[in-house]
Amino acid sequence: MTSEQESLFWADQWARKVIERVESDEDLQKVVKKHGYICMDEKTPSGHIHIGSGRGWIITDTIAKALRNQGVKGRFILGSDDIDPFDKFPSYLKKETYEKYLGMPFRDIPSPEKGYKNYADYYFSECTEKFDEFGIEVELQSTGENYDKGLFNDTIKIALDNTKEIQDIYRRVSGEDSAGTKKLPFNPICEKCGKIGTTEAYEWDSEREVVKYRCRKDLVKWAEGCGYEGERSPYNGGGKFPWKVEWAAKWPSIGVTYETAGKDHFTYGGSRTMAVAIAKDIFKYRPPLPSDWDETGKGYEFFTVGGRKMSTSKGSGVGFATISEHVPPRLLRYLLIRTRPRAVLDFDPYDSNKLLLLYDNYDATERVYFEKDEKENKREVEHEKRLYELAYVGKIPKKLPLQVNLGHASMIVQSTNFDIDHSLEILKKTGHVKKTASKEDLDYVKNRLKRAGQWIKEFAPEQYKFIVQEKLPAEVKELSKEERSALKKLADIIGTGKWKEKDLESAIYNFAKEELTPKQVFRSAYLALLGKERGPRLAQFVLSLDRKFVLERFKA
Ligand SMILES: [Zn+2]
Structure with missing residues (x-):
């Protein structure tokens, strides 16, 4: 923790509630003495697991971390409910091969791919193999093995x-x-x-x-x-057990002090209300937060990507394992920790700049953490710092990583036709990457360039995409005499010397205002270079291109 004050961050608040409950309850004190502070989650590996479940995993992981930060033994245990029956047929499985297994426990069904113990192991591992990338620290359990061992006897x-x-x-x-x-x-x-x-x-x-x-x-x-x-x-x-009884039985058998779930489980009369009643009346165990003896509590809101609610049973929507190939796990983790669990989260990176903004937000939080950005509000600063600590995947570096924002990176990779090494050379030439940059910084920037290329190819709206035209685009013929002459004069300005981005920016703007209108001059420049009317920030763009090429093009 960065401050002696009590953190207002949601995960810290929950961790404090858990500790306060345990401190006021002798029975729970015995539980944590034996098991630590167990934060539990569970999932039936009935097929590809969808990103919606990932929200619960990241919430629970974050609360376990917050507990550890408060000096107690926070543990995140994730159970694979691999003894549940195979009751629905995912569309991607061969009916001829798998139909005969309907009704069997998932762990007794063969894996669809070699190298896994069984069906349950295959689909569960598909997610858990990604946990390091998401910064999730967890102890995995097989519910079937827990039955075998007699844990529930x-x-x-x-x-x-x-x-x-x-x-x-x-x-x-x-x-x-x-x-x-x-x-x-x-x-x-x-x-x-x-x-x-x-x-x-x-x-x-x-x-x-x-x-x-x-x-x-x-x-x-x-x-x-x-x-x-x-x-x-x-x-x-x-x-x-049937599921609702099993949920209640796990709490005393494993020693759970915190367990959330999606809000659909928390509707009155639903599985959580049942589990709470059974835990209290039958097993005499205090139901874990956010529930209590006579209180169901509330679960977390849905997390959707691409506008669709993700449901494992429907077999539609984006999978947890798949998404990490498209959106960097560290950014998803940041997004999920930044958003309070009770807020609906609909993240649609397609054909929008949402992912670009998320990168910008992440970078901004990082600058606050390393005290490079001044913020007036002290609470806001503490909040951002705590967010960064909990969201960071791996060991937090000692100093601010070398930031190149995604917009800039996507401009560079496009002007080099997605050549990462060439892009890095340009960033060195323009001074954005110093010659003395460390290997870590160079790797970080290279990775950002790669991700920028991916963003352009997969998600970016048209306005962010461009191709530098090798030959003079035909559209230039539409320009007026005055516009073509303005381009020639612009070439003279650019050619006068070593420009800094900011200075060139105002030089171009002032020139454009006096010569014609800024709109006309910028449009002419983009048409000459890209064959389209709009483009990236002109000064930054021009400086990233080969100087001779730009001058010749504007004078053509
Ligand atoms: Zn039978």
Whole structure:
């Protein structure tokens, strides 16, 4: 922390709430003594995981970091709910190959690609392999393995012994029609066919500690059971809780003190309200923040990219693993930490300058952090510094990295036809990169140039795109005599000496004002160089081009 004062940053505020609750609750003190301050999240790896889930991962990671900054052992645990049943068919999987696995736990289904343990491992790893790039520090767990190890054995026994009470909670919270009002709170894995989505437990023998079940052909529409009837121990991986009971059981079994989720889980009567009631009434465990004994709390808002709400089940929208190839993870992290979790976030980088502005904002925050930009408001300064600390991926450098803004970088890469080394040479020539620049700075600038090229090719609106014309564009013929003469005079001005960008900028402007109108002169210059009426900032652009080329073109 940069200040003795209490930070107003949202993650610090949540971390403080967590610590205050623990300090006022003896039972929770025992929990954190054993486990640390566990901030939990979980995801079913049912297919490509979408960027919307990434918001939760970054929020939880940030709160765990904030807890560590406040001197306690903050831990982020992310569970892969790999024992959940395969219940929906993603459009990108071959039906012939995968249809037979419907109803089975994801971890018992083969991986679509070689090199992964199973289906769940493949789709979960696709995201977790990117976590370093996003600065996410996490302990990964397999929920299936947690069942195997017996982590839930105690809660399974408590839940089954309290079947009637759990059914009452379903009735109270979700209504009489809810399926949970009639079932046992446990789904066994069929010992004959291995499916978990098709079994129905109908009796719990609490003395022998076995669950009697049928594997039904007609239990669900999406999978067919084998008809087997038997009994088995529910412990050590014999099956799993239904989701809402499982959520509540994880909290005491793992020792969770904070767990958020998307706001859709927090609607009244939804899964969080159920989990809160079950945790309180059945497991006697205080539900983690943002919930409490009798309070559901509120989840985070949706995060959409490209205007579409991303849903894993629909199989549409941008994937977490995919997006990092288009937008730098560090910028997404910055965006998600800068925005309060309760604010809707719709980020559409396509055909807009939104990504360019995000780069500019990131650079501005970086300058405040390194005290290169003066800001009047002290609170704002503290806020920006804290944002930078929490958003930075890796170890924060000792001094301000060499900044070349994305707009400038995109102008340079376009004038060199996307040649990164040539672009770097130009930046050296124009003094934006000093000859003494460190290797780190050179790498940083090169990376920025690459990303600028990507922005132009993928996202930038037409107005930002241009091609320097090798031959005199035909459009120049449309210029008036006066305009062509103005270009010749402009060439003389540019040719007079070594210009600094700012000085040339005002020289061109003053000349244009006296000669014709600025609009006419700028338009003529862009037509001569690019064959279009608009272009990048003229002085900066002209200085980045070969001087002889510019003079000849304006005099042609
Ligand atoms: Zn079966």
